[in-house]
Amino acid sequence: MLPNEAGISRRALLSMIGTAAGSAVMYGAMSKMGLAQESTWTGRLDLQGDPKGASVLILGAGLAGMTAAFELRNAGYTVKVLEYRKKAGGRCWTLRSGDTYTELGGFTQQVDFAEGNYINPGPWRIPSDHFAVLDYCKRFGVELEPFQxxxxxxxxHDTNAFDGKPQRFKEIDADFRGGVSELLAKVADQGMLDQMVTEEDAEILVSALKGWGVLDDDLEYVTGEASSSHRGWKVPEGGGTTGKPVPSEITPLSVILQSGLWSKISGGHHLHMQTTMFQPKGGMDMVARGFEGEVGDLITYGAKVTRIENTETGVRATWIPSEGEGEETVEEADYCICTIPFSVLGQIETNFSSRMTGIIQNMPYYSATKVGLEFKRRFWEEDEHIYGGISYTNLPISQISYPSTGYFSDGPGVLLGAYVWGAYSYQFNALPGEQRVEKALEYGAQIHPQYHDEFKTGVGVGWHRVPWSLGCFGQWKDRDADYMDACQMDGRTLMAGEHISYLPAWMEGAILSSIDAVKRLHETVTAT
Amino acid sequence: MLPNEAGISRRALLSMIGTAAGSAVMYGAMSKMGLAQESTWTGRLDLQGDPKGASVLILGAGLAGMTAAFELRNAGYTVKVLEYRKKAGGRCWTLRSGDTYTELGGFTQQVDFAEGNYINPGPWRIPSDHFAVLDYCKRFGVELEPFQxxxxxxxxHDTNAFDGKPQRFKEIDADFRGGVSELLAKVADQGMLDQMVTEEDAEILVSALKGWGVLDDDLEYVTGEASSSHRGWKVPEGGGTTGKPVPSEITPLSVILQSGLWSKISGGHHLHMQTTMFQPKGGMDMVARGFEGEVGDLITYGAKVTRIENTETGVRATWIPSEGEGEETVEEADYCICTIPFSVLGQIETNFSSRMTGIIQNMPYYSATKVGLEFKRRFWEEDEHIYGGISYTNLPISQISYPSTGYFSDGPGVLLGAYVWGAYSYQFNALPGEQRVEKALEYGAQIHPQYHDEFKTGVGVGWHRVPWSLGCFGQWKDRDADYMDACQMDGRTLMAGEHISYLPAWMEGAILSSIDAVKRLHETVTAT
Structure with missing residues (x-):
């Protein structure tokens, strides 16, 4: 911690205040000292104060690096960015027709998708509460469309339930809510909740559950018009003489419970998965291109950083061409914002403090594999009336995501055919790309038999083999102990990226961590 | 009923079979006679058989009328359509900049929206299980985009809850589910459900509710990371030193129950409101234009039907120009498909059977008012991060729907500022258009105070004053008694439209009723 003017560390001072006067006073004191909790995103940055000619070297042209480059140049800094790849974006990445991807180990995959089709191996959706991403997209003219x-x-789907037959989300969702509502409405009606709710509340609760769970007057969730209006009809409502619908049979709660499928209906309740969500038109890397359009002139591409040194007065980084032969180049600057993932940074020579080095070495990166599958036609729409959204399964592929764009079009379409996590992911990653695709096909055909006839081409990305990240996202083993120290300026270097955030794996986390780093760097510069 | 070959009515025959042999045999018999229940939409029509030069007069160029025109011409019929308005679509209708709308009573409203902005006074969304609408859109090149x-x-929002302050949907939704889950998990855990579920199921139920309701290990729904990850944080997750989020306080179940707001979170569970939904790009009447592009040459516009007569050998309709002066014109055809809403048809002279006339006269039309409000900027997005979707209130406006298109754009935006039902609707309809707009503003400002500063222009449509429908949609007073008789051919005339369907008010109902009428007309023609 930096000492304050009186030579007492902030933490020590706060501790004294806290003990003496209680937490309200302490919060007030923290506020004045700029440590109090406020949202990282407080609107567009408007950095006041003279940067005094300071220069900043930014390592990595992912979203964190480009955010820093954009904001620091705007504030008057001299900025340079080193990027390992030949293009910007890092994990904000899209594979399209004509792309070639060579992973660690040398496997190369050619992407043969039809023109306009793509897969996002990294981030693929933007929640509507990710204000920073949304705002930069707006500023940089990145067009967004809804993501389902x-x-x-x-x-x-669960191989051990319903004889392995996939069930419609709406059926399980309605039947679970109906069954649960029936049980609770009945115990409330019988006065069994007397210890827990007032009589009046119990009455309202019964009404609420009747509506929410579509129960009948006997508080039962039964086969009929009400349940079919939620879970779907056997024969749907129509017109004329054939218009009268036929209800579908509800599935009893016991069967739903035993199936385990209740575990697959809650995803959309999570803050980051709630409607409305977005994606860029044309692929997630349109976000990266938006940033690149602003700061591309600051980026040196194809630069593999080999050494990072904090010096007495600044920072020095050495790099070589990331492909082919080439001389070492040395860059010097007053400050450094380092957005290189710790998985990669741990393999680069540095003179960071032993505390920082320990944190870097101690962070595992999560393993994930994504497989994009292109099919000759959008059979999920044409045969099964599934427009966007996700099917969930207990198979290693974990989910199948249907494209949220190009609805009703006739040509080939691309599914996210596998989003493999953890242990399964290591198995997938061990395989060459084409075998990952085969695996995804083999599993997915249990949900969509059309896979056999309609498959066209595919690509599989195992994140532990992606040379510029060596993993999907950073995991804190002991966030409480290490996180704040990783945020501190180490010599003249500040870390940024999704790993330096409470939104790991999300683009928003990368950008917000960068904004926080930029603010603190600027505070340091203007305060000296 | 038409007699069958043996001279016994179908119904009498079926009744005999039913009595003698039980319902399974009866169902088989019905199937063979073409009366068994099957979905109205069985894929694209492919009418085989010679129409023998038959002609069909179609009354009304809404979606039902245009569907019939398209399918009957395809099958070889001579088709003519009479339409009251100067354009096609009926209630599938969009108001845009430059439009003028004169309602019954003579009030005229000019629509001053900015270029590209619109409001759909009638249908405004397409569920993804409305296969007929979706398929005709695809055939006719109507581009669709997601509707939130x-x-x-x-x-x-409820004026009597939370001091009249609007609550975020996610907060009420999460807290209600959490509170309900806590109660049921606790009673299950305490063995109080022994009469209703097995011990094993009770255990699974507790697990399921823990996940679904984000309960802690004591089966409580509490303020903390889990609940905030669903209801939203006080300070959201961020990056760097300011990244740690601060949980928001949950609202106790008792408060949720007393607020009544639980009644406003279930809409999206209903089959016709489930994700994914669609709307045409550019306004709902793009659907009408799609049809019109196919059958516009068959339509006589501006024709007000004054008399419909079944004759010995066909049908005769008399019309006059719907505007200005003009002679009576008489049209004759072998058959008629009449899609004129019963609310209007009841005022036209006909020689329909007394049974049909009684049904027509006996059908009330639902009252609804919609108000479109244009504001200088999309403050709901910019200030409140609401992208599409609907806010619900107990105020007469009932809801505010945010546009599902043009997200993040800078110009003026149009809200559905009121969707007024029933008794409130009559009050709204009694007012001139500009006062409906004022009312919508006054109420809506209780939810969005920005209304005061940002309002630009508006238009209000009361469906009971729309000259070509005199109401929103047909309501069956006694569907069981009357519906099938209304479907029967009366002389040479068949009825079609949303009122002749089990999907009242929906475009799908109009189209499916028309498809059923077309099939039956064709059966009759080819059978003779």
């Missing part, structure tokens, strides 16, 4: 997370007509 | 029904960041 939940589709009630998609499937939930 | 549910937005977790929109509001639920």
């Amino acid at each position: 997370q939940v589709n009630y007509n998609a499937y939930v | 029904q549910v937005n977790y960041n929109a509001y639920v």
Whole structure:
């Protein structure tokens, strides 16, 4: 910690205040000292104060690096960015027709998708509470379109339930809510909640559950018009002489419970998965291109950093060309914002403090594999009326996500055919790309038999083999102990990226961590 | 009923079979006679058989009328359509900049929206299980985009709850589910459900509710990370030193129950409101234009039907120009498909059977008012991060729907500022258009105070004053008694439209009723 003017560390001072006067006073004191909790995103940055000619070297042209480059140049800094790849974006990445991807180990995959089709191996959706991403997209002219997370007509699937037959989300969702509502409404009606709710509340609760769970007057969730209006009809409502619908049979709660499929209907309740969500038109890397359009002139591409040194008065980084032969180049600057993932940074020579080095070495990166599958036609729409959204399964592929764009079009379409996590992911990653695709096809065909006839081409990305990240996202083993120290300026270097945030794996986390680093760097510069 | 070959009515025959042999045999018999229940939409029509030069006069160029025109011409019929308005679509209608709308009573409203902005006074969304609408859109090149029904960041509002302050949907939704889950998990855990579920199921139920309701290990729904990850944080997750989020306080179940806001969170569970939903790009009447592009040459516009007569060998309709002066014109055809709403048809002279006339006269039309409000900027997005979806309120406006298109754009935006039903609607309809707009502003400002400063222009449509429908949609007083008789051919005339369907008010109902009428007309023609 930096000492304050009186030579007492902030933490020590706060501790004294806290002990003496209680937390309200302490909060007030923290506020004045700029440590109090406020949102990282407080609107567009408007950095006041003279940067005094300071220069900043930014390592990595992912979203964190480019955010820093954009904001620091705007504030008057001299900025340079080193990027390992030949393009910007880092994990904000899209694979399209004509792309070639060579992973660690040398496997190369050619992407043969039809023109306009793509897969996002990294981030693929933007929650509507990710204000920073949304705002930069607006500023940089990145066009967004809705991303469908939940589709009630998609499937939930478990090989051990319903004889392995996929069930429609809407059926399991309605039947679970109905069954649960029936049980609670009945115990409330029988006065069994007397210890827990007032009589009046119990009465309202029964009414509420009747509506929410579509119960009948006997407080039962039964086969009929009400349940079919939620879970779907056997024969749907129509017109004329054939218009009268036929209800579908509800599935009893016991069967739903035993199936385990209730575990697959809650995703859309999570803050980051709630409607409305977005994606850029044309692929997630349109976000990266938006940033690149602003700061591309600051980026040196194809630069593999080999050494980072804090010096007495600044920072020095050495790099070589990331491909082919080439001389070492040395860059010097007053400050450094380092957005290189710790998984990669741990393999680079540095003179960071032993505390920082320990944190870097101690951070595992999560493993994930994504497989994009292109099919000759959008059979999920044409045959099964699934427009966007996600089917969930207990198979290693974990989910199948249907494209949220190009609805109703006739040509080939690309599914996210596998989003493999953890242990399964290591198995997938061990395989060459084409075998990852085969695996995804083999599993996915249990949900969509059309896979066999309609498959066209695919690509599989295992994140532990992605040379510029060596993993999907950073995991804190002991966040409480280490996180704040990782945020501190180490010599003249500040870390930024999704790993330096409470939104790991999200683009918003990368950008917000960068904004926080930029603010603190600027405070340091203007305060000296 | 038409007699069958043996001279016994179908119904009498079926009744005999039913009595003698039980319902399974009866169902088989019905199937063979073409009366068994099957979905109205069985894929694209492919009418085989010679129409023998038959002609069909179609009354009304709404979606039902245009569907019939398209399918009958395809099958070889001579088709003519009479339409009251100067354009096609009926209630599938969009108001845009430059439009003028004169309602019954002579009030005229000019629509001053900015270029590209619009309001759909009638249908405004397409569920993804409305296969017929979706398929005709695809055939006719009508481009669709997602319609957001549910937005977790929109509001639920009741003037008598939370001091009249709107609450975010996600907060009420999470807290209600959490509170309900806590109660049921506890009673299950305490063995109080022994009469209703097995011990094993009770255990699974507790697990399921823990996940679904984000309960802690004591089965309580509490303020903390889990609940805030669903209802939203006090200070959201961020990056760097300011990244640690601060949980928001949950609202106790008792408060949720007393607020009544639980009644406003279930809409999206209904089959016709489930994700994914669609709307045409540019306004709902793009659907009408799609049809019109196919059958516009068959339509006589501006024709007000004054008399419909079944004759010995066909049908005769008399019309006059709907505007200005003009002679009576008489049209004759072998058959008629009449899609004129019963609310209007009841005022036209006909020689329909007394049974049909009684049904027509006996059908009330639902009252609804919609108000479109244009504001200088999209403050709901810019200030409140509400992208599409609907806020619900107990105020007469009932809801505010945010546009599902043009997200993040800078110009003026149009809200559906009121969707007024029933008794409130009559009050709204009694007012001139500009006062409906004022009312919508006055109420809506209780939810969005920005209304005061940002209002630009508006238009209000009361459906009971729309000259070509005199109401929103047909309501069956006794569907069981009357519906099938209304479907029967009366002389040479068949009725079609949303009122002749089990999907009242929906475009799908109009189209499906028309498809059923077309099939039956064709059966009759080819059978003779």
